[in-house]
Amino acid sequence: MGVQNCSTLWRERLTDISWFMRCLNESIARQANAEDNCTGRFWEGRFKSQALLDERALAACLAYVDLNPIRAGIAKTPEESDYTSIQQRIHTAISGQQPKSLLPLVGGERQDMPKGLPFQLDHYLELVDWSGRQLHPKKRGAISENIPPILNRLGISPKHWLYLNRNFESRFKRLVGSAEAVRQVCAQQNKRWVHGLRDCQRFLSPTPC
Known part of the structure; x- marks a missing residue:
């Protein structure tokens, strides 16, 4: 294979999430099967890749992942x-x-913003702690009066936020964000429709003040 063809191939692979995950999953599966002295499939299903289009989607995904152990009990x-x-x-x-x-939490978006996630550290910690308390089996469905202020800034209702904490991965497939952000990306990619747009409108679009 020539140098030009080789560089073209690697450029394609470096932008191919499926190729990267296949290589990553294969090595992990081989190690796990060797430890258990078995063969066969290790992963239950295919990976999911979702584009997080705005800070609402980013906050929801971050908290969903951070709360995995609490949801699992x-x-x-x-x-x-x-x-x-x-x-x-x-x-x-x-x-x-x-x-x-980890990328630092650097506060809200602003001019000359340093590299990091657009949330204040104390606000995010408070949000995850509050969300985890609501996910506790003895408090399922309960909404505390002490709602973290970050939800008001993001424009997400507490009930919708708690629903996202339990169902983020199953409700969204490819594009995640406000309905406006999703429509903009669809227009750029010449797509007329995308799965999950109705859920983006309901759960991640700003609620009226």
């Missing part, structure tokens, strides 16, 4: 959730710092 609080970013953020926040291995 293997942790009672975010700080007890092993191998999660929220646990790392909580442990370093005690000393007034942020983990170096």
Whole structure:
């Protein structure tokens, strides 16, 4: 294979999420099967790739992943959730710092904004802690009066937020964000329709003040 063809192939692969996940999953599956002394499929199904178009979608996805151990019943609080970013953020926040291995939470979008996620650290920690308490089996469906202010800024109703904490992965397929953001991307890609637009309108579009 010539140098030009080789470079073209690698450019295609570096922008191909399916190729990357196939390589990653194969190595993990081989290690796991070797440890268990077995053969066959290791992963239950295909991976899902979703484009997060705005900070509402980003916040919902972050919290959904951070709350996985609580939903699964293997942790009672975010700080007890092993191998999660929220646990790392909580442990370093005690000393007034942020983990170096994660993108920092740098506050709301503004001019000359530093590299990082567009949320305040204390607001995000409060949001995940509050959400985790509502997901507790003994409080299923309960809505506390002390709702984190970040939900007001994002324009997401508390009931919709808690629904997203339980169903984010199953409700959205490819594009995730406000209905306006999804329509803009569809227009850019010459798509007339995208799966999940109605849910984006209902759960991630700003609610009236």
